[in-house]
Amino acid sequence: MGLKKNFGFDIHSGRQIDLDRVDKALADELSELVGAWSACINCGSCVATCPAAQNGMYNFRMLHYQIRMRVETDYDPSLPYIMQRRVETDNNLSLPYISLEHCLLCGKCQLVCPRGIPTRYLAIQIMQKTRQHAEGIPSV
């Protein structure tokens, strides 16, 4: 019985992404709006310089990945971003939106981005689009 005690750790669900199930609509829409986004090499410079990321609640690079791969997380606001548990996604894409609330839009990421991606604009667009998708508003 003692072994079943909750240690505060958990076994992660599989990290494999089922590409057949990936819905890329949002990613495509954003790529169209911010063309330079497709040049992203996931280097993480944006996160390294991000003031909001220092609080552990926001990770811009991870957010890109989640939108591209439609990986969803059970969002637990008491835990830092990196410790959030991943789950398979359905249509409800709330995490990017929730975590973006921590974005200060300061634009440092844009200045350090080696690929010249307008990350600040991208963040604004993600805020708008994820909200629209979450509310089921068809995009124009």
Next chain:
Amino acid sequence: MQKVFHPFDPFVLLFTVGFSFVGIFFLYKVIRWIERLSQGDRELLTNNLFTAKTWKALGEVIRESLLHKKIFGINRRLGYMHMSLAFGWFMLILIGNVESTYYSGRLFKPIYVSVFWRFFEPGPTFPRAAYQPGFAFWMDFFLLMVLSGLALAIVKRFRSIWLGLKKTTRQRPADRWALTALWLVFPVRLLAESVTCGANGTGSFLTGSLGHLLSSFLNLEPLVLPLWWSYSCVLMIFFLCLPFTRYAHIPSEAVLIFLRRYGIRVSTESPGYTDLSIHACSSCGVCIDSCQLSDVLPGRPIQSNYLIKSVRHHEYSDVQWDCLQCGRCEKACPVGLELMPIRQLSRSDMAIGSKSTVLGHPGLHGQIPRVLYFAGCMTHLAPSVIRSMEIIFNQAGSTWQFYDSDGRACCGRPLKLAGQTEGANRVKEQLQAEFLASGAELLVTSCPICYRMFTEDYVLPGMQVVHHTQYINELLEWERIQVIRNNLAAAYHEPCELGRGSGITNEPRQVLSRVYKNDVTPEIEGLCCGGSLGAPGLNLAARRAVARGAYDELTLRKPDVLVTACPLCKKTFSRISEMPVLDVAEAVATSLTGVSAPHEMMSLIKTPLKQSIVAG
């Protein structure tokens, strides 16, 4: 027996319909504008209504709405064009009224009587009063003035550069209708009056001569009535279009001037005033010329008058994210509209997102500092500025602490610029409380963006906020630090948020005059470097083009070094500059007496400054 005087003809009905429509519409609008003011703004209105402010506002209405003094400052021909149309037309109405009152002996009469007075009473036949040729002369004089303004307006449509504007505004269909009607009003009036005068052998130098000329080969009698019908008809079309076009500025601007004099400003709480401001835009096109993006992205409707049009007609587009918010148009605007707040408000209409923003708590340590240093996000990307400030603080012997040494804090202005007012307020509340808890007397920041936020939005009683250029200037004046002047020529790039935005223009120049022998700053209105946080949507190529344009202007007089006072400007120019781009703090820190700048700082400064310092 005296003739009973009832001037009327069916054609006046067209004019009366149009005029009544405008009158009722604007009465409704004014009520709505005042209704939608916040409680505080309404109190401002009622408290100031019977004070000297009303007289001052009246003076401003005459100066700006009629005489267009500010536009004269931009270009004299353009000023004359606006003045002749507004003032000339106003005088026609005024003199026409006095004339009709004089001859008819009636103060109260339908408005159309004075408008069509020449039709009802073409010449010196009316028995009530002695004929005064002066009226006809001045009516002709002001009609000529309006017609000359009209000629300039037509020239402006096709060759705007002659009136000092590189581009004119693109029109909406309703604007075109109103414009065509307006252009027709005065030539038709000239014809109608001339034909009437010609048929009766009256009129002054303009209508009289033209009438005389026409009557020499035409039978004018049958033309009189159709021409007055046409005149009434174009007036009606113009009046019917007016409320829905840019010509709505004619009545709106006057209302705006009064409310502005009473101290009302654009804010979220008073949508009525914002709506009034939007109606007061005359779409004159001055903002297009002052905008650096007009050349970089030609044809893209970014400029303020297009924003105002899109807000007015509820057409939101992504184009508006391209604006740099440098404030050049706001400074140039002859109507004095608060264009930047209007844009921020329109962005907050579009913004969906950031609601809660949690900042870190850096926390201060040790003794209470007298000086709190807030570098700002961008300064953390220009670490040599922070190093310079450290050197200067230590050299001056200040008791200071570095508030955001861990780079976590943000002032909130970037959120505000993106229209995320709520998020910006949260950041503000938190930072404000921490600043006050620190017990410091002076808050020094290196970032003009933060400086503007701290001074405009934060409430920090007992704490003075200064930009580091002001702080350094004070230190130099009190000889807390001393610098050696070198032989170089420097050009100062004035950051938008610092110069135009916060009015700090002299201090940086004063500091530079102590460090550099020559000041070769060009005498132009401050340009945007293109790095602005105001334009999230602007792509890299356009930003570079803006930066290049500004750089070329700034380096016209061949400086050895380009100096600025904003880390973002420094970073933007560094990418394209062939000469060293320094912050004022760096320029001072590397010229201090009694302290040698650390090696790593010297390596940041490229030749020829380095050579000069090493040699000197």
